[in-house]
Amino acid sequence: xxxxxxxxxxxxxxxxxxxxxxxxxxxxxxxxxxxxxxxxxxxxxxxxxxxxxxxxxxxxxxxxxxxxxxxxxxxxxxxxxxxxxxxxxxxxxxxxxxxxxxxxxxxxxxxxxxxxxxxxxxxxxxxxxxxxxxxxxxxxxxxxxxxxxxxxxxxxxxxxxxxxxxxxxxxxxxxxxxxxxxxxxxxxxxxxxxxxxxxxxxxxxxxxxxxxxxxxxxxxxxxxxxxxxxxxxxxxxxxxxxxxxxxxxxxxxxxxxxxxxxxxxxxxxxxxxxxxxxxxxxxxxxxxxxxxxxxxxxxxxxxxxxxxxxxxxxxxxxxxxxxxxxxxxxxxxxxxxxxxxxxxxxxxxxxxxxxxxxxxxxxxxxxxxxxxxxxxxxxxxxxxxxxx
Amino acid sequence: xxxxxxxxxxxxxxxxxxxxxxxxxxxxxxxxxxxxxxxxxxxxxxxxxxxxxxxxxxxxxxxxxxxxxxxxxxxxxxxxxxxxxxxxxxxxxxxxxxxxxxxxxxxxxxxxxxxxxxxxxxxxxxxxxxxxxxxxxxxxxxxxxxxxxxxxxxxxxxxxxxxxxxxxxxxxxxxxxxxxxxxxxxxxxxxxxxxxxxxxxxxxxxxxxxxxxxxxxxxxxxxxxxxxxxxxxxxxxxxxxxxxxxxxxxxxxxxxxxxx
Numbered sequence: 001x002x003x004x005x006x007x008x009x010x011x012x013x014x015x016x017x018x019x020x021x022x023x024x025x026x027x028x029x030x031x032x033x034x035x036x037x038x039x040x041x042x043x044x045x046x047x048x049x050x051x052x053x054x055x056x057x058x059x060x061x062x063x064x065x066x067x068x069x070x071x072x073x074x075x076x077x078x079x080x081x082x083x084x085x086x087x088x089x090x091x092x093x094x095x096x097x098x099x100x101x102x103x104x105x106x107x108x109x110x111x112x113x114x115x116x117x118x119x120x121x122x123x124x125x126x127x128x129x130x131x132x133x134x135x136x137x138x139x140x141x142x143x144x145x146x147x148x149x150x151x152x153x154x155x156x157x158x159x160x161x162x163x164x165x166x167x168x169x170x171x172x173x174x175x176x177x178x179x180x181x182x183x184x185x186x187x188x189x190x191x192x193x194x195x196x197x198x199x200x201x202x203x204x205x206x207x208x209x210x211x212x213x214x215x216x217x218x219x220x221x222x223x224x225x226x227x228x229x230x231x232x233x234x235x236x237x238x239x240x241x242x243x244x245x246x247x248x249x250x251x252x253x254x255x256x257x258x259x260x261x262x263x264x265x266x267x268x269x270x271x272x273x274x275x276x277x278x279x280x281x282x283x284x285x286x287x288x289x290x291x292x293x294x295x296x297x298x299x300x301x302x303x304x305x306x307x308x309x310x311x312x313x314x315x316x317x318x319x320x321x322x323x324x325x326x327x328x329x330x331x332x333x334x335x336x337x338x339x340x341x342x343x344x345x346x347x348x349x350x351x352x353x354x355x356x357x358x359x360x361x362x363x364x365x366x367x368x369x370x371x372x373x374x375x376x377x378x379x380x381x382x383x384x385x386x387x388x
Numbered sequence: 389x390x391x392x393x394x395x396x397x398x399x400x401x402x403x404x405x406x407x408x409x410x411x412x413x414x415x416x417x418x419x420x421x422x423x424x425x426x427x428x429x430x431x432x433x434x435x436x437x438x439x440x441x442x443x444x445x446x447x448x449x450x451x452x453x454x455x456x457x458x459x460x461x462x463x464x465x466x467x468x469x470x471x472x473x474x475x476x477x478x479x480x481x482x483x484x485x486x487x488x489x490x491x492x493x494x495x496x497x498x499x500x501x502x503x504x505x506x507x508x509x510x511x512x513x514x515x516x517x518x519x520x521x522x523x524x525x526x527x528x529x530x531x532x533x534x535x536x537x538x539x540x541x542x543x544x545x546x547x548x549x550x551x552x553x554x555x556x557x558x559x560x561x562x563x564x565x566x567x568x569x570x571x572x573x574x575x576x577x578x579x580x581x582x583x584x585x586x587x588x589x590x591x592x593x594x595x596x597x598x599x600x601x602x603x604x605x606x607x608x609x610x611x612x613x614x615x616x617x618x619x620x621x622x623x624x625x626x627x628x629x630x631x632x633x634x635x636x637x638x639x640x641x642x643x644x645x646x647x648x
Contacts, residue, residue, distance in 0.1 A: 037581040038543075039561035044473035048548040048558060108543020108558060108582025115523040115542050126522035126546055187516055187638040188552025264492070341554035342486035346473060 001149060004378030005371055011223070012374065019367045026360025029353050030105060038108055041354040046346035047337040049106070051354050054333040055361070056102035058208075058325060060179045061201060063095035063136060065209020067172035068239050074165050080235065083385055084217065084228040086151075089144035090372035091213055092172075096137040098365035105357050125181045132175045139168040144372070152379045176201045183336065191269035191335040194257075200250045201328070207243035208324035210236050211317040216369075218314055224377055227387035234309060241302040244320055248295060251327070268343070269335040277345045284334050291326035294319040432597030436614035438513070438532040439589055440643040441600075442625045443506060447609040451481055451504040460605035464590070466578045468566035476557040478587045479508045479602055490635060500648065508602075509534060509555040509587035510634060510642030517547035517556065526584070532615075532643060533589045541583040548584060552638050556586045589643075615643065 033040050043050040066088035072078035073085055104110050121127050143164055150157035180198035187193065214236060217228050258266035274289065276282045301307050301316035308316075340346050350358075380386050429435065448454060461467065461479040468476055481504040484496065488505075511534050517526050518534060525541035528534055548556045562581045571578050576592065579585055590600035598604070603612040613620035622645070625631075631645040 037559065037561050039474055041560075043560065045475060045477070045548075045557055046473065046554065048545045103544075106544070108545070108584075109541065109580075112523075112540070112542045115525070115540055119523045119540070121522050121524050123519050124522040124546070125520065126544065130522075182546070186520070186550050187640065188635065189549065336549075341552060342482060343489035344486055 001145075001152065001375050001379060004375045007378075008374065012370075015370060016367070019363050019370070022363040023360055023367065026356050026363060029356040030360060033105070033353065033357060034110075038106075040351060042349050042351045043354075044346060044348065046340035046344075047334070047348035049333055049337070050348055051333075051350040051358050052102050052106035054329045055358055056099050056106070057179055057201075057332065058329040059095045059098045059102065059365070060133070060176055061205030061328065062209045062212060063092040063099065063133075063140075064172040064176040064202070064205045065213070066092035066140065067169055068206050068210045068236070068243075069213075070165065070172075071169050072235070072239075074162075074169065078235070080229055080232045083380070084213075084232050084236075086144055086148055086376045087217060087220075087228075087373060088210075088213055089140045089147075090376060091209075091216070091369060092140045093137060093144065093372060094365045094369035095209075096133055096140070097368050098361050099133060100137075101361045101364060102358070105361060125178060125185060129175075129178050129182060132171065132178050136168070136171050136175050139164060139171055143168055144376075148376060148379055151385065152383060154383055173202065176205050183332070188341065189336050190265040191332075194254060196250055196253060200247065200254075203243050203247040203250055204324050204328055207240050207247055208321050208328075210240050210243075211320045211324075214240070215314060215317050215321070220373065220377065224381075225386065226377055226380060229388060237302070237308055237313065240317070240320070241299075241308065244295075244299060244302065244324075247324070248299070268339050272338050272345065273331050273335045282347060283349060284330060287326050288331055291323040291331070294326075295323035298323060430595060430597070434594045434597055434599070436531050436620075437616035438614060438643070439511065439594075440532070440613065440615035440622050440645065441508075441511075441589070441603070442611040442622045442631065442645045442647060444609050444611070444625070444629075444647045445503065445505055446647060448504075453609075454481055454504060454506055457506070457602040457605045457610070460601040461587075463572045464593070464601040465576055465588075466563075466567055466571045466573055468563040470561065470563070470566050474558075474560035476559065476563060476585065477507075478557075478585075479506060481506055488632065488634060490637065491632075505646065506602075507553070507555070508644065509589070510553055510640065510644045511587075511589055512643065513641035514639060516550040516552065516640060520546045520550040522546065529591065533591050534586075535588055535591055536585060538577065538579055538583050538585065543582040543584065545584060552635055552640065553642075556584050558582075558584050 041050060041052075069081045069085045069088040073081040104113065107113055116127060116130055143161060146161050147157045177198040180201040183189070183192035184194060184197035214233065217226075217233075220226050221228070255270065258270055272282070274285055276285050298316045298320035301312045301319075307313075334348060337348065338345055458479050458481075462469070465478060467478050470476060484500050484503060484505060485492070487507060511532060513532065515526075515528060515534050518528050521527075522544060523540050523542055525537045526534060526547055527537070543558065545558055548558060559579055559581050563579050567578060590598070590603075593600060600612055603610045611621045611625050613622040615622060617623060625647065626645060629647045631647050633642040633645055636642070
């Protein structure tokens with residue numbers, strides 16, 4: 001099926017070229033980081049994780065979200081997702097690749113990363129995170145490739161793939177749960193020390209991941225004419241809406257516990273995120289309020305059925321993705337480290353170089369996604385599974 | 389230190405063997421080659437079941453009194469002075485409200501409110517940094533000291549997120565650029581970029597029969613001894629005085645006690 005990569009329009013090749021140039025450029029910035037150290041980032045002694053780890057966390061969620069297509073299709077035999085499912089699986093592959101890269105660029109001594117395997121440490125959550133991510137990557141590559149090949153030959157996928165698919169459904173929950181445990185098991189970080197962290201992670205993943213998928217599918221529809229099917233889009237939108245409602249509900253639960261109990265440690269990170277320090281807003285406060293407005297905006301469009309299915313849907317999805325990205329891709333890390341361990345404030349903002357390295361990782365993810373989707377689209381076109 | 393080196397050699401030998409021969413199943417042979425007892429404590433080494441520190445803050449009058457201690461520590465361990473928030477701290481000072489943030493009393497007496505308090509690694513009995521480290525680069529020794537293997541650390545900084553005391557520093561930049569051309573103490577390693585470091589309770593000095601640098605420089609204002617020994621100076625000081633520890637509610641069981 002790899003030959004599908006070799007034939008494409010001019011736009012396709014230009015897009016690949018653009019990504020390669022972007023990766024090369026950002027790669028140079030990463031080389032600079034390798035030489036100068038993580039000193040080129042905005043991280044510091046008190047805010048010791050930043051943009052890289054937050055992006056890692058966000059994309060574990062995107063990877064896990066493929067299960068929102070796989071679960072209805074295989075547990076509930078919802079056939080209408082069948083045409084779109086491969087795109088979810090391949091998006092999961094590219095998301096896990098990005099996760100791995102975000103971890104690598106965050107390491108101070110990346111050439112030693114195999115120490116995690118050479119000295120397996122079952123008491124460290126990071127050890128399990130590595131295991132589940134590698135497992136999930138393998139599962140999605142195998143399942144995606146085998147089912148696509150079967151589709152191409154217009155036969156049923158081999159029977160042995162079924163158990164793998166069922167395992168991958170449970171596995172998807174595990175990757176984001178374990179990622180939440182990285183945070184939720186740490187004493188003394190008030191914003192993270194909450195039993196609902198894993199549930200929040202999953203709910204935010206299950207709305208934002210499928211939203212990104214739908215937006216990309218809409219783009220592909222415009223570019224290639226591939227149609228995921230009206231009902232499939234409608235059902236997935238409903239799933240996104242429910243997950244987003246649960247996500248917002250869970251955040252409100254956090255706010256209730258913090259502000260009704262009035263325990264300073266629980267309130268302070270949220271107060272900092274939304275109102276800064278001593279009445280002075282930090283840059284993140286503007287982003288957090290923007291997230292609130294966008295979250296409400298997305299729900300306003302998604303809740304009424306006629307708007308949910310109308311032309312405003314892409315806007316609602318963009319708002320939802322942006323809101324969830326700010327919550328998990330910025331607020332989670334900054335709130336966790338601010339106030340710091342002395343209940344004082346050490347500000348953090350990513351530097352341009354840090355953003356460039358992150359962009360480079362995004363570009364690698366986009367490249368992997370483009371190539372895998374190109375193959376999938378080629379196969380769908382060949383066997384006439386392109387539209388109704 | 390000894391335990392770390394032995395483990396390091398064991399694992400290094402084992403991995404090299406497994407990688408070159410591709411037969412990890414025979415690893416047992418490689419392990420057996422390192423005879424137990426090859427590394428032993430020196431005859432002069434100070435030993436304890438559980439090392440602990442008692443800082444008599446009442447005897448210090450302001451930050452100036454702590455200065456020689458900080459200098460001693462940083463000189464002995466080649467700790468660089470980096471003038472940014474990406475700095476390295478082993479032994480440093482802060483205000484009461486930052487050192488003991490859970491003890492929020494707006495009407496503290498002036499002396500305590502204004503005083504400086506020393507901070508260092510607490511060498512917890514139940515250390516979150518050891519729990520979270522994915523490579524065992526930070527580990528607990530038999531005498532309660534939490535040690536670091538700078539050569540195994542991958543620089544993931546999970547331990548910095550895990551430590552509730554802010555005791556850990558990461559080498560964001562090359563620390564050697566901030567040290568004089570000749571390291572202040574050639575007997576102790578300087579660190580490379582990209583690894584985490586912290587106070588070691590001077591494990592390397594204890595092995596030579598010397599007290600920790602800060603204890604030595606304090607002239608008796610900081611006590612250091614075996615917490616398990618009822619007759620040790622630290623136990624006697626704790627029995628006779630009111631003492632507190634940092635964030636005791638987290639259950640980490642810090643090994644550094646403050647007399648206030």
